[in-house]
Amino acid sequence: MATKTSKDIRSESRFMVLRTVYVRGTVTRAQVSAETGLSPATVTTLVGELVEEGVLREAGRISSQGGRPTSTFQANPARGALLAVDVAETYVRVDLFDASLVRVDQERVDLAPGTQSIATIAERIGVCITVILARHPELEGEVLGAGISLPGQVDPARGVDVFAPNWDWHEVPLMEELEKAVPVPVRIDNPLMALATGELWFGAGRRFRHFVAVNLGTGVGAGIIVDGQLLRGPGNSAGEWGHTTLVWGGRACRCGRSGCVEAYVGVEGIRATVAEIDPEHELLAVPHHRDFVERLMRAEAAGDPTAREALLRTGDYLAAAVGNLVNLLNPEHVSVLGWITRYAGWELQERVRERIAQECLPGPSAALSIEFTEADGEGVSLGMAVLALEGFLERVGLPSPSSPPTPVVPAAGRGPRTGWAVPQREG
C-alpha cells in the first residue's frame, strides 16, 4: 500500500504554521500550537527553521500570563517577492506580491482569440515579468518563485497540460518554454487549484476543514478540501465538477460529454438557456463572456422576462449541482466564487437559497453553510502566489526523502474480482 511519507507530514505541519502566521498577522508560538494542534516542541522547531530561512521574523515580545515575556512572530515582507501569473483564454496577467502575500504591482497583456501555442504564452509571460521587474530594481535576485496558472487540466508532476479544450491542447509539455521565459523557479497549476488554495489559506479554510470552493466562470469546477487539504488526486485533476452529468442526454459540452454541469451553469450554459427561452434575444449577439453576463444582469434589472427566467433556471441547475456536491461530500461549507458571482452572485444566491434544502438530504445539509463571494478577481493570483511560496519552502526547507517508497506486491482480494485499466479516448 502506498503510504504518507514523513515529507508529506512535515510539509503539512509547516503549512499549518505558516497559514496561522499569514492569517493572524502576528502570533506567539503558543497561539500557533493552540490553533494547529501541533506540540509546543514541534512549533518551536518549525518556527525556528522558518526564521532561519528568513520566511518569518521575530516581531517583538509580549508579556505572558506568568509574567515572562514571550516572542511574537510575523511573515518577513523583506524576504523576497513572489510572481503570480494568471493565463486566461484572453489575457496573461502577472501580479507581484511581497513575501507577506500583499500585492504590490501588476502587468497584463491581451491574447488574440483562437488557439495559442505554449511558446507564445511563455513569451508573453516573459515580457510581463521583464516589465514588472524593471519597475522594481530593488528586487534583483530577490524573487523566490513564480506560480503560473494555465487553463485546463494541468499536471504539475509531469509538467504538462493534459487537456485544454478551448485551445485544443492535449498533453502539451509546458516546462521547457516556461523555464526559458521565466527567470525564477516555476510552479504550474490550473485556476481551480489556485482559487481553492487561496480560499484554503485566506477564505473558508480559516473556519472549516471540510469545504468546497465552487468556481463559476467560463469554466466551472469545484475545489474540494478534505481535512484541511486540497484534494488533487494522482493526476491533479480532482474537482472537475463542471464535467459531471447533471442532465442525462442533455446539451453537448465542450469536453465531448453531454449534459455536463458546465453546459448549464457556466457562461456558455447561461447563454444556451437564454437561447432556449428566446432564440432571437438580442443578448445572444454579445460575443464577450463578461459583457454577456453584465448585460444579462442589466436586462434582468430592467424587467426583461427572458433574462429573469434564464437566471431562475440557472439558479435551479446550480442548486441541483451544488446539492450533488453536498450529498456526495458532506462538506461543512460551500463557497461559491468566480467571476460570474461578481455580476450575478446575489441573484443566483437568492434562487439557490430557495432551492437548496430540496436538493440536499437531511443529514448532509444539517450543519451546512453556503456563501457567495463577490470575487475581486485576485483569487487565482493570490492562490498562485501561495503555491509559489510553497514551492520555495519545499526547495529550501525540506530534506529529500532518504529513500524511495517501498514497492508493495498487490495481494489478492477476498472473493473473485475482475478489473481493467480504462482505455483512453482518442483525440
Next chain:
Amino acid sequence: MATKTSKDIRSESRFMVLRTVYVRGTVTRAQVSAETGLSPATVTTLVGELVEEGVLREAGRISSQGGRPTSTFQANPARGALLAVDVAETYVRVDLFDASLVRVDQERVDLAPGTQSIATIAERIGVCITVILARHPELEGEVLGAGISLPGQVDPARGVDVFAPNWDWHEVPLMEELEKAVPVPVRIDNPLMALATGELWFGAGRRFRHFVAVNLGTGVGAGIIVDGQLLRGPGNSAGEWGHTTLVWGGRACRCGRSGCVEAYVGVEGIRATVAEIDPEHELLAVPHHRDFVERLMRAEAAGDPTAREALLRTGDYLAAAVGNLVNLLNPEHVSVLGWITRYAGWELQERVRERIAQECLPGPSAALSIEFTEADGEGVSLGMAVLALEGFLERVGLPSPSSPPTPVVPAAGRGPRTGWAVPQREG
C-alpha cells in the same frame, strides 16, 4: 480553524500498523515501518502497546540480514471476539468474528415487511446475540464489542439514524435501545461506511490510497477514500452518490429528489427501466429485490430482449454516474461492490467498460482502474467487525485529549461575502 488533534494522528498510525498486520498476517517491525512510512521508533512503540493490550502477539523470530534474529508479530486470535450486526430491511444478521477477523459463526432472523421500530430491531439483535453466544460459552466476558450497521443515514457521533426512507425514520435515537439489548460496547454505522471500511482494510485499500468503493444494491452509495482515510464528513453522511442528480427532471426518487443515480442503477431503478421498455413484462410481478435481479439475468441469458435492453441502459447510466465520480474525485481506482454485482456484475462491467472512456476526461482516467467484485455478502459484516475492533482499540489504547480544541473566532474574508445556513426540509 479546526485542527487535526494528536488523537487523530495517533489513531491513524495505529490503524496503519494494525492494517499491515491484518493484511500481511505475520510481520516484522521493519516491514511495518517500510509499509506505513512510520519511523522505526514509532513502530516499536505502537507494536509494544498493541502487544501489551493483547491485540498482537509475538509469533516467533526470524534471522535478519545482520544475522541477529528479529521478532515477528501477528494478530492475537485468542484475544477476544467481535460481533458484527447487519440490519437490513428484511433481516437482522449477527456474525461472530475472532480477533483476527475470521468469521466463526452466524445467526439470522427475518424482519416482517413494513416499518420497524428501533425497539423491535434491538430486540431481534439481542435474541441473535444470545443464541450465538450460547453456542460459544468459552467467549464469556471475551467479546470486545459489537459493530451494528443500520440502514439510512447514521450519525454515530449523535447516536441517531438521521433518515432511513424505507422505514420512514427521521432522527431516530438508537443508542438507548441498542445498549439495552447488546451486552457489549456498541458502535453504529451504515452499510456504506461498513462496506468501504472492509474494502479499505482488505480490498482496494491494500493497493490504493485514493479510491472509491461503489455499492450497488437496494440502496446505492460510494465510499470515498482520500489519502487512505474514509471520507465521512461532519455528519457521517458523505458518499450519498445514490442521491446525486444524474437525470435532471427524471424519475422520482425515494429520497424526495428527482433524477437521482439510485433511481437508475439501484434495484428499483432497474425495475423502472424494465417498466419503461415493456410495462407488461412478467418480471415486474416479482416482488423480492434479489429474485427480481436473479430472474432478470436468467431472462437476459435466455435472450429476452427487454432484459437485454434494460441491462444495457443500466450499464449506460452506471458508466455516466461512475464517470461523475472519476471526474470529480480523480481516484486511482473504483471498486464496484454490493449484492447486485453478484448477479449482474459481469454484464454491467462489460457495458461500463465500453462506455467509461467517453464519460471520463483524459486527465482523471489516465491511470484509472475499475474492478467489479462479486460480493460474497460478507462485506458489511467484515467492515462492522473492523469498526468494532477500532472502537475497542480507542477505548483501551488511546488517552483522552488533554484539552478540548481551542475555539476560534471567525475572521473576515477578503472581499464582501454573504452566506446563510441551509434551512431544513420539513418531514
